[in-house]
Amino acid sequence: MISIKNLHASVDGKEILKGINLEVKAGEIHAIMGPNGSGKSTLSSVLAGKEDYEVTEGEVTFNGKDLLDMDPDVRAKEGLFLAFQYPVEIPGVSNINFLKTALNEKRAYEGKGPVEAKDFLALVKEKQKLVELDGKLANRSVNEGFSGGEKKRNEIFQMAMLEPKLAILDETDSGLDIDALRVVANGVNTLKTKENAYIVITHYQRLLDHIVPDFVHILYNGKIVKSGGKELALELEAKGYDEVKKQFETI
Amino acid sequence: MIAEKTNTAQQIIDAISPKAGKVGFIPDNVLTNAMLYLENKGIPTNKHEDYKYCNVDAILKKEFKNIKQELKTISSVNEFKLEDTVTLVVVNGNYSAELSDKIVLKGLHINSLNNLDAEGKKQIASIADAESDAFIALNSAFSGQGFHLKIEKNAQLQIPLHVIYISSCEGEALVNPRNIIELEANSEATIIEHQIAFGTGKTFTNFLSEKIVKENAKLTSYSIQDEKENGFSVNTNQVKVERYAKYDNTTITLSGQLVRNNHNVVLAGENSEAHLNGLFMTGNTQLVDNHTLMDHQVPNCESNELYKGVINDKSTGVFNGKIFVRKDAQKTNAYQSSKNILLSDDGTINTKPQLEIYADDVKCSHGTSTGKIDESAMFYLNARGISKESANRILLNAFAGEVINKLEVDSVKEYVEKRLGF
Numbered sequence: 136m137i138s139i140k141n142l143h144a145s146v147d148g149k150e151i152l153k154g155i156n157l158e159v160k161a162g163e164i165h166a167i168m169g170p171n172g173s174g175k176s177t178l179s180s181v182l183a184g185k186e187d188y189e190v191t192e193g194e195v196t197f198n199g200k201d202l203l204d205m206d207p208d209v210r211a212k213e214g215l216f217l218a219f220q221y222p223v224e225i226p227g228v229s230n231i232n233f234l235k236t237a238l239n240e241k242r243a244y245e246g247k248g249p250v251e252a253k254d255f256l257a258l259v260k261e262k263q264k265l266v267e268l269d270g271k272l273a274n275r276s277v278n279e280g281f282s283g284g285e286k287k288r289n290e291i292f293q294m295a296m297l298e299p300k301l302a303i304l305d306e307t308d309s310g311l312d313i314d315a316l317r318v319v320a321n322g323v324n325t326l327k328t329k330e331n332a333y334i335v336i337t338h339y340q341r342l343l344d345h346i347v348p349d350f351v352h353i354l355y356n357g358k359i360v361k362s363g364g365k366e367l368a369l370e371l372e373a374k375g376y377d378e379v380k381k382q383f384e385t386i
Numbered sequence: 387m388i389a390e391k392t393n394t395a396q397q398i399i400d401a402i403s404p405k406a407g408k409v410g411f412i413p414d415n416v417l418t419n420a421m422l423y424l425e426n427k428g429i430p431t432n433k434h435e436d437y438k439y440c441n442v443d444a445i446l447k448k449e450f451k452n453i454k455q456e457l458k459t460i461s462s463v464n465e466f467k468l469e470d471t472v473t474l475v476v477v478n479g480n481y482s483a484e485l486s487d488k489i490v491l492k493g494l495h496i497n498s499l500n501n502l503d504a505e506g507k508k509q510i511a512s513i514a515d516a517e518s519d520a521f522i523a524l525n526s527a528f529s530g531q532g533f534h535l536k537i538e539k540n541a542q543l544q545i546p547l548h549v550i551y552i553s554s555c556e557g558e559a560l561v562n563p564r565n566i567i568e569l570e571a572n573s574e575a576t577i578i579e580h581q582i583a584f585g586t587g588k589t590f591t592n593f594l595s596e597k598i599v600k601e602n603a604k605l606t607s608y609s610i611q612d613e614k615e616n617g618f619s620v621n622t623n624q625v626k627v628e629r630y631a632k633y634d635n636t637t638i639t640l641s642g643q644l645v646r647n648n649h650n651v652v653l654a655g656e657n658s659e660a661h662l663n664g665l666f667m668t669g670n671t672q673l674v675d676n677h678t679l680m681d682h683q684v685p686n687c688e689s690n691e692l693y694k695g696v697i698n699d700k701s702t703g704v705f706n707g708k709i710f711v712r713k714d715a716q717k718t719n720a721y722q723s724s725k726n727i728l729l730s731d732d733g734t735i736n737t738k739p740q741l742e743i744y745a746d747d748v749k750c751s752h753g754t755s756t757g758k759i760d761e762s763a764m765f766y767l768n769a770r771g772i773s774k775e776s777a778n779r780i781l782l783n784a785f786a787g788e789v790i791n792k793l794e795v796d797s798v799k800e801y802v803e804k805r806l807g808f
Contacts, residue, residue, distance in 0.1 A: 183769050186761075211771035223766040227784025236780065237770040244771070276784075277766075293770060 136161050136301055136332045137182075137202070142193035144181045151177040153357035154193070159301065162329040166343055166368060167336045169354035170376040175336045176220060178354070179305040183217040184210050198300065211237075212244040214300030218290040218307050225277040230289070231259065233277050234296055241297060262295040266322040284315035291322045298326075303334045308342040320345030340372035355383050394446050395428040395520070401453035402528055402560055411499040411510055412526050420516040420526035429520050436519075439704045439736045440646050440675040442620065449618060449643075450590055454557040458585050460485065463550055466582060469797040471548035478553060479530030479563040493541020493573065499532040499564065506534060509566050514596050514624040519648065521620045525562045525594040532564030535577075537603070539570040546576035546795050553613065555587035566596045569603035569631075576606040578798055581621070583613035591619040599631040601655065607633070608798055609647070612640040612805065615670070622648040629655030636792045639666040639674050640805045650679040653687040653715075664693040665789035667782075667806060668701035668733075675704035680722075682715040685745075691722040694789050696782055697733035707752070708740040715745045722752040727759060727785060783808040 142155040151174045159165050169175050181188045182195065184207035195202040202210060225233070239249045250258075263270055266288040278286050287307055294302050304323070308316055323333065323346050335346055343351075343365065351367040352359045360383045361367065371379070399421075412420075429446060430437035457478045463485050467473050474496070475485035481498060499510060516526040537543055553561045569575060583589050591613065599605045613619055619642055627633045639645050651660045666674040680689045695703040705724045726735045739752035759781055767777035786806065793799040 183765075185765055206774070207765065207768035208771050208773045208777075211769055217769050219766065219769075223762045225760075225763045225766065225781070225784065227787045228780055233767070233770070233772075233780070236776060237767075237772050240773060240776065241771045297771065 136163075136198065138196040140194050142181070142195060143191045144177060144188050145191055146177070146188050150191070151357055152181065155357075155359060157352065157359065159332050159334060161300075161332055163350065164327070164333045164335060164346060164348045166348035166351045167334060167354050167359075168338065168340075168351060168368060168371060170380065171338070173354045174357045175354055176305055179217055179303045179334075179336055182303060183207060183215065208240070211297070211299075212241050216294050216297060216299035216302040218287075218294060218302060218304045220305040220307075220309060222278045222286040222290055224279045224281075226279050228277050230275055230277050231273045234259070234293060237293075238296060258296065262292055265295055265325060266291045267318050268292050283310035284312065287311055287315065287319055288322075291319050295322065295326055299331065301332050301334070303336065305336050306338060307335075308337055308339060316342065317345060340368045343368045353379055355379055393428050394443050395424040395524070398429075398446070398453065398524070398560060399424065399527070402455055411502070411507070411532070412529070413507075413511065416511045416516050416526055420523040423517050423523040424520065424527065427520060436677065436706075439702065440644075440673060442644070442646065445618065445644055445673075446590065449588065450558050450560070452558055453560055455559050456556045456587070457559055457561070458554040458556060458587070460552055460554060460584060463552070466550050466580070468548050468578070468795075468801060471546045471578065471795065471797060474547060474549045476533065476549060476551045476563055478555070478559075478561045479532065481531060481533040491543060491545065493538040494543060494547075495536040495538065497534045497536070499534055499566070502534055509534075509568065509596065509598065512596065513598065513626045513652070514594055514622065519622070521592050521622055521648070522594060522624075525564055525592050525622070528560070529562040529564035529594070532566070534566045534568070536568045537570060537573040537575045540572045541570075542573065543575040546578055546798075548578045548580060551579065551581045551591070551593065552584050553581070553589035553591045553617065554584040555589055556585065558588045558590075560590045560592065562592045562594070564594045566598070567605070568598045569600055569605050571601040571603060573600075574604045576608075576795060578608040578610065578795065580610045581613055581619065583617040588616045589613070589618065591617065591621070593619060593621040595623050597623060597625040597633070599625070599627045599633050601628050602630040604632045605634070606794070607635040608793060608795070609635060609637040610640060610798075610802070611638070611642050611645050611647075613642040613645075615641070615643050617642045618644040620646045620648070623650065625649070625651040625660070627651065627653050627655065627658040627660055630657045631655065632658070633660045635661070636663040636789065637676065638664070638789070638802050639668075640802070642672065642674070644673050646675045646677070648677050650681070651689070652681045652683060653689065654683050656684050656686045659688045661689070662691045662693075663789050663792045664705075665695075665786055666703055667696040667698075667786065668703055669698040670701060671699070672701040673704075674702070676706070678707045680707070680709045680720060682709070682711045682718045682720060684714060685716045685718070687715065688719040689721070692789065693724045694786060695724075695726040695735060696729065696786065697726065697735050698729040700730070700732040702734040702736070704735070705737045705754075706740070707738075708742065709750060709752070711743040711745050711748050711750065713744040716747045718745060718748040718750065720748070720750045724754040725785075726756040727782070728756060729759070779807065
């Protein structure tokens with residue numbers, strides 16, 4: 136699905152990612168954990184194509200194509216999805232029109248005609264139910280006045296609508312209470328198939344109780360310093376990040 | 387020695403006078419004062435404080451070197467008609483009964499300014515002072531057969547009026563449309579004033595409207611400028627709002643090489659209200675300049691202004707909004723906001739709010755902002771698969787929507803959105 140090799144990236148001349156290697160196959164869930172400032176959000180931003188970041192070295196292949204060569208919208212059309220840690224409020228742009236545009240641009244990219252109004256509304260209803268998103272929110276401006284939980288659910292709702300091949304969940308659990316966390320996790324689990332994959336970026340282990348990863352990677356100081364199975368997350372939870380910091384300080 | 391004529395006003399007068407004929411309806415003293423004003427002060431240059439960013443004199447000198455005044459007539463306006471409105475047509479300043487819809491609306495009276503009775507004649511130049519501005523003077527000196535539109539006392543016009551002003555010529559010409567719109571007490575109307583230019587020639591349209599909104603009347607007014615790249619215009623609205631009356635205007639500039647709007651509102655009666663909204667989206671080397679004056683003369687009135695600009699290429703946008711609160715105008719509420727997006731490095735926006743307040747118990751505020759397209763919003767849309775181009779359109783539409791949504795006539799709103807590519 137995605138193959139990241141020796142990825143280096145900097146922002147304002149400061150190197151944040153210092154050689155990331157990661158291989159994610161279809162059907163897999165990978166969790167990336169790490170202390171604050173380790174480069175977790177930078178990794179997701181670089182993969183989604185945010186302009187502020189400069190890739191200085193390395194390569195990323197997404198379904199056989201050079202990901203870094205694509206504009207952000209093309210990455211999305213190719214099936215990459217980033218669930219934002221801080222979803223952006225866009226006053227004056229209705230949630231529903233925004234989604235329709237996104238869906239139709241993706242369909243056009245795949246050589247399909249625009250979605251029928253009737254089918255689109257049915258799809259919206261179905262996917263809203265999945266994340267228990269209030270139908271009224273669809274007609275409001277994108278994320279405007281949404282609570283923290285509603286914003287995160289809206290991210291998963293969009294993901295459900297766009298059916299990406301690879302979804303990167305960037306600290307989707309931050310700012311969520313237990314109930315919202317369960318709703319979001321249920322949504323993700325329902326959408327999981329053998330054909331798609333997830334990279335779940337999180338600071339805490341608790342999300343991984345609900346979305347069970349196949350692999351856990353520890354990111355520290357711009358590198359993946361340790362990889363393992365789901366038990367690695369539990370170990371990390373028990374020992375804390377200080378242990379990691381001590382062990383890999385010199386890197 | 388004979389001095390070389392450099393006065394633009396004089397050149398215009400010389401070019402038009404032989405073909406203009408006598409303006410019948412302008413009172414003699416007004417006409418004399420207008421000519422004197424033009425002779426003495428001429429067309430404003432950028433040395434004039436009100437025309438600092440809009441050097442009309444220089445533009446006229448450059449673009450109108452050979453005013454031939456060869457005006458053209460029009461055979462049809464069907465392509466400009468808007469659904470669910472009544473069309474009235476003014477060609478080169480002259481009301482055309484032939485091209486206008488032949489519908490009788492209860493309470494609506496249309497008359498030529500030449501045919502007004504003594505009472506009606508008193509309204510001519512009653513609120514547009516020919517000695518206050520060169521373009522009012524110019525219009526007063528040369529306007530054609532302007533029209534008078536009256537909504538009778540207690541009448542509520544059910545269908546919006548769509549007045550199409552067409553400027554059309556070969557070569558170069560100056561056109562001076564003029565009207566009086568009078569809403570008698572307790573009446574209500576929506577009037578769309580839509581300026582277009584037609585044909586191959588270059589036109590300088592010097593539009594003047596005197597609007598009188600009488601006690602408890604409500605005028606909803608839309609001004610749309612769409613004169614394309616050969617259109618140059620200065621558009622003056624002098625509005626008087628009386629007791630408990632309400633004036634709402636939304637001005638949308640769709641095109642025009644030069645568009646200067648002077649929108650001057652006098653809140654003359656207590657508890658009156660005025661709202662001015664504006665949107666201009668400029669490109670190429672366009673210059674769009676909106677000047678507003680909100681004159682609070684009496685207590686307990688409210689005014690609100692929202693102007694938005696999107697500036698692209700090497701174009702220039704200007705917003706100058708003056709709120710004038712006179713000594714007696716206690717309990718005034720006056721707000722003004724100007725928001726702009728600069729899309730290019732070579733574009734320019736000048737905004738200048740001016741508050742002159744002589745009363746002590748008032749609420750007044752103004753704000754202005756200029757920025758670029760929000761990059762985080764842009765990235766969010768891109769990350770959902772929406773291309774830069776579409777995202778740009780979506781975000782500009784959202785920005786402009788705040789003003790476009792003030793257009794309550796569907797066909798007008800649709801027309802504007804279509805013309806702006808939304």
